[in-house]
Amino acid sequence: MSRIDAIKRHLVEEYELGTAPAELADDYDLLRNGVIDSLALLTLVSWLENEYALDIDAADVVPDNFRTAASIDAFVAAAVTTAKVG
Amino acid sequence: MALPLAERIATVARRHPENPALFWQGRTVSYRDLLAMSRAAEKSIAALRVPEGIPVAAVAAKSPETTAVLLACMRAARPVLVPPADVGDKALRTLLADTGALVLPDPRTLTTGTADAAVAARPAAVRVPDGTALILTTSGSTGLPKAVPLPAAAVGAFAEWSASTFGIRVGTSVLSYAPLNFDISLLDVWTTLSHGGQVVLVEQERTAHPGHLLALLQQCPVDVVQGVPMLFQLLAAAEKQARGDEFAAVGEVLVTGDSLSPGGLAALPRLFPGARLRNVYGCTETNDTFVHEIDPAGDPGRYGTVPIGRAVEGVCADIVAEDGTVVAGPGRGELIVTSPFQTSGYLDPAQHAAAFVGHPDGVTPGPYYRTGDVVTRHPDGVLTLDGRSDSMVTVRGIRINTAAVEGALRSHPEVADAVVVALPDERTGKRLHAVVHRAAGSLLNSLRLREHVAAELPRAGIPSGIEFVDAPLPRTATGKIDRRTVANSL
Numbered sequence: 001m002s003r004i005d006a007i008k009r010h011l012v013e014e015y016e017l018g019t020a021p022a023e024l025a026d027d028y029d030l031l032r033n034g035v036i037d038s039l040a041l042l043t044l045v046s047w048l049e050n051e052y053a054l055d056i057d058a059a060d061v062v063p064d065n066f067r068t069a070a071s072i073d074a075f076v077a078a079a080v081t082t083a084k085v086g
Numbered sequence: 087m088a089l090p091l092a093e094r095i096a097t098v099a100r101r102h103p104e105n106p107a108l109f110w111q112g113r114t115v116s117y118r119d120l121l122a123m124s125r126a127a128e129k130s131i132a133a134l135r136v137p138e139g140i141p142v143a144a145v146a147a148k149s150p151e152t153t154a155v156l157l158a159c160m161r162a163a164r165p166v167l168v169p170p171a172d173v174g175d176k177a178l179r180t181l182l183a184d185t186g187a188l189v190l191p192d193p194r195t196l197t198t199g200t201a202d203a204a205v206a207a208r209p210a211a212v213r214v215p216d217g218t219a220l221i222l223t224t225s226g227s228t229g230l231p232k233a234v235p236l237p238a239a240a241v242g243a244f245a246e247w248s249a250s251t252f253g254i255r256v257g258t259s260v261l262s263y264a265p266l267n268f269d270i271s272l273l274d275v276w277t278t279l280s281h282g283g284q285v286v287l288v289e290q291e292r293t294a295h296p297g298h299l300l301a302l303l304q305q306c307p308v309d310v311v312q313g314v315p316m317l318f319q320l321l322a323a324a325e326k327q328a329r330g331d332e333f334a335a336v337g338e339v340l341v342t343g344d345s346l347s348p349g350g351l352a353a354l355p356r357l358f359p360g361a362r363l364r365n366v367y368g369c370t371e372t373n374d375t376f377v378h379e380i381d382p383a384g385d386p387g388r389y390g391t392v393p394i395g396r397a398v399e400g401v402c403a404d405i406v407a408e409d410g411t412v413v414a415g416p417g418r419g420e421l422i423v424t425s426p427f428q429t430s431g432y433l434d435p436a437q438h439a440a441a442f443v444g445h446p447d448g449v450t451p452g453p454y455y456r457t458g459d460v461v462t463r464h465p466d467g468v469l470t471l472d473g474r475s476d477s478m479v480t481v482r483g484i485r486i487n488t489a490a491v492e493g494a495l496r497s498h499p500e501v502a503d504a505v506v507v508a509l510p511d512e513r514t515g516k517r518l519h520a521v522v523h524r525a526a527g528s529l530l531n532s533l534r535l536r537e538h539v540a541a542e543l544p545r546a547g548i549p550s551g552i553e554f555v556d557a558p559l560p561r562t563a564t565g566k567i568d569r570r571t572v573a574n575s576l
Contacts (some may be wrong), residue, residue, distance in 0.1 A: 015550075017533060020533060033537055033548065
């Protein structure tokens with residue numbers, strides 16, 4: 001399973017969206033549509049840290065990085081790269 | 087001395103003895119027969135030797151006999167408590183203790199003179215004010231019904247107002263869908279009988295059967311239909327098996343008790359092509375206080391919903407903002423009303439003091455009833471109902487009206503019905519959970535529905551959980567969504 005699919009599966013299960021992960025579009029706005037609120041963002045960040053062995057800087061925990069499955073995936077991709085370089 | 091309403095019915099019976107008073111199970115009961123039954127019941131009740139002024143209770147389903155017993159009580163100026171026919175033991179005990187009423191024998195034995203003439207247990211102190219005609223009941227927030235005594239003068243004034251407003255006169259045929267303990271029956275039954283019309287009684291056990299309603303209307307066409315939105319949904323469903331002319335005679339349609347859904351509104355002009363459509367707002371404590379002439383094409387665009395309209399003549403109403411001040415122009419707050427049709431008040435002093443208040447200006451005479459309904463006054467003076475004040479919940483510090491969330495969900499074309507309940511949540515205080523009845527065949531998912539409501543609501547108003555069901559939501563006897571059952575099932 002690709003990373004974005006794993007992220008989608010987590011989102012669908014964690015927030016009880018009641019749909020198949022594939023139905024969650026890459027660009028579905030998770031914030032505007034009330035799937036993730038600011039508190040849920042924190043639990044999502046800690047899941048990402050565990051799942052992808054990241055140490056996410058609090059300064060990066062801004063809503064726009066987590067607006068869609070695609071942006072979360074891109075954020076993780078960047079974080080993973082930084083971690084390897086660092 | 088008989089109450090004025092009973093006098094009027096006796097006058098109708100003298101002038102038009104052969105006219106039908108009731109239609110029941112395929113036959114008519116003439117005014118002469120109704121009065122004869124009522125006289126027999128009056129005698130039977132007198133034989134019980136209930137001390138003067140002590141209320142009695144008629145615990146029985148709607149029927150000609152039950153109607154005759156209530157009329158007998160009004161003829162004898164004896165206050166009569168009308169609990170729900172299916173009232174539970176605990177609720178009945180509470181009502182009897184609150185009112186001091188004695189339970190009458192079965193109406194069928196009273197009207198045929200076969201009732202056992204033994205007096206029931208001596209009641210506690212009389213709790214009902216002088217001049218009380220009917221004691222109706224309303225569901226309390228605790229689940230136990232509250233007694234609402236209605237003075238004879240209030241019932242009489244209501245009958246006069248409603249007859250002239252809705253054109254009820256000799257020969258007018260009126261559907262009686264609601265049970266006798268509902269304030270709706272004041273119009274359906276008592277206004278009609280005191281003005282010489284015919285009451286077409288729906289059997290209480292069969293109110294949810296569209297086929298029964300259709301058959302009844304085929305046997306006996308009606309001129310006036312008053313009902314909760316659920317009745318009109320049932321009639322719209324029945325229409326598919328209809329002959330086509332069942333509703334042709336209907337000249338007056340009164341929607342009451344709850345907000346009409348967009349789908350229900352759209353169905354009305356098609357169901358009742360010849361009818362004047364009106365939305366009527368009121369409650370047991372004040373009876374009808376607002377009337378709005380429904381404009382099916384214009385109302386949703388102009389007001390976002392079907393308004394409750396303007397206060398009827400004789401009714402004073404104000405909107406009280408959260409800070410306790412009266413909203414003068416357009417604005418929003420809790421509706422308080424005082425009406426000529428009003429109850430003398432709850433029997434429990436603490437409950438009474440919480441609901442019946444003086445006008446906030448300290449001058450205008452009252453008492454005003456706090457409806458608990460949140461309304462908006464539009465620039466043209468028309469009021470719309472936003473929901474119950476107790477439907478306000480705070481989610482993440484933002485005040486959300488769950489009724490508005492339900493409205494947003496219901497406005498999706500693939501949503502047949504929706505209910506939103508606020509569940510305790512350790513993170514956010516409250517979280518909103520929606521149960522959505524999808525339209526038949528719809529594959530609507532939570533993602534698309536979220537997008538729909540996100541366009542209409544603040545983010546805190548988007549339910550955290552959306553659950554789909556493909557069956558109708560549970561409803562109470564009055565046709566309102568049964569929130570308690572929904573909440574308990576979660």
